[in-house]
Amino acid sequence: MSSLKKIDTLENVNLEKLCTIKIGGIGKHIFFPKTEEEFKIIQSQSLDKDKKLILLGIGSNTIFKDGKLDYFFISTRKFKYIKYWEKGDYFYIHTSAGVSFKEITSIVKEKNLEGFENLAGIPATIGGAISMNAGAFNTEIFDIVEKVYWLNRHNEIIESKKEDILYGYRYTQFQQEGIVLSAILKLKKTNKPISKIIKQIIINRNKKQPVNIHTCGSTYKNPKQYPAGFLLEQSGLKGYKIKEIAFSNKHANFLVNLGKATYSDLIKLLEYAENLVNSNFGIKLQREVKIVE
Template sequence: TSFRIGGPADLYAVATSSQELVVLVSLAREHDIPYLVIGRGTNILVADKGIRGLVIENGGQEIWFDNDAVLYAESGALLGDLARESARRGLGGLEWAVGIPGSVGGAIVGNAGAYGCYIGGVTREATVLAADGTVRELSAAEMGFGYRTSRFKGQAGEGQQEVILSAEFALRPEPAQELAEKMADYTRRRETSQPTEPSVGSVFKRTRQYPAGFLIEQAGLKGTRIGGAQISPKHANFIVNLGGARALDVKALIDLAQEQVREQFGIDLELEIELVGEWNG
């Protein structure tokens, strides 16, 4: 994962296309093997004891465009690659995603966004492998997009989750030079405000009143370290791996931030990342 933290998986396989993804998930279901589909692991914290069953890395990265400014992408494609290729073709709508390291599937699960834009705002349709083994199309309305969430969020590890295979995005014609300038600006802003150490991005969702990082900083926790993990001195909603961090170190910082913000401000911080693997026992 991008955190470079977490124990081993019992079994690990890479799907290089959406067709292979269907085969691997179907085999796991047929043999009653617990499974977890991951993209680039940029929004998960894996337990130190690892993950029981099969982990499937979604490596299907095919993308294509039609003549009506519609982009089609397999769910393993990198969101940043889509942003750059769309902009190069003079198609806007994803330029805000240039610095987001995750995959299309992961972006849809968490309704990824930046600078006031969200993946749900440009998603037209998704093809999914349903729990009953059928492949079906879901409209954007059916995907239940909300702030950093969708109908798919929280299904990880349930064993019968819906698996996103591909998606369609409705883009808009826009001068390529203007898009390039926007992406350069977004990249500069991201590099200025976010840490460079291994992390999984924002740990908590924004609260109704304030950004989570602001509350954590006001609680006096910016720079707090437990083991090899630290609440970033650069951005308090990032927890970074300084080297050799354990998942339990990160979880301790998560618990500390939630406890102190609740105690000092009466506000509950909700996780944006997902905890996966064997956390109990």
């Protein structure tokens, strides 16, 4: 692993530290690349050594299984840069994958920009949000994406315009292949009181979602017929728990770790809920959370 030696790395890390629900085993190799070149080195070494490559932002939609996971994890948290410029009525932000929504929100407030406000408050990095096509209040990140720069399996950096990218509801092609390196967001200059609007949006989010508890956000995608939270609630699962893992009593679609929840109890709870909703409504819930097994 000679060329990997230059890259910030941690070995045998408790994966609880790398996800917001705080469940998981031990990650054998965690890399923290700071440059595009370092991403390339990690990817080529993972292919040479036949190691699965797992990208991680904040880990706010990720669950790890327990035991030892001998994969190459890449945390983007040290890969941060932001450039921005104006053109006519628009404001463009070129941001690397490791930049957080919090950091984007600060720019949006400072420059008074329209388009991002509904996304403020989602705990995400740009890379994770682009991969998930994160969204809230009828807005998704792809509404404001202009371009994505990503690394394919051959270590080529591809520049893709939004219209050339496959994306949909909480889905993008990057869930199959590709490391998101950076993106250009296009926002509009406005006279609306953006800081005030964002403040209200975050108040509304906090009224509906569990706060100050370990969670991984929405467990299931909303089926076309009904919201997943409604189906879970109607099945009597709001607040339902198996030992220390539960569906939140504030929002049934949010899994919450009540203390020392285990992966096996979490999987039991998911399977129980999926069977119950299927038998009650004939609807197969699709998991939105990404489970690293």
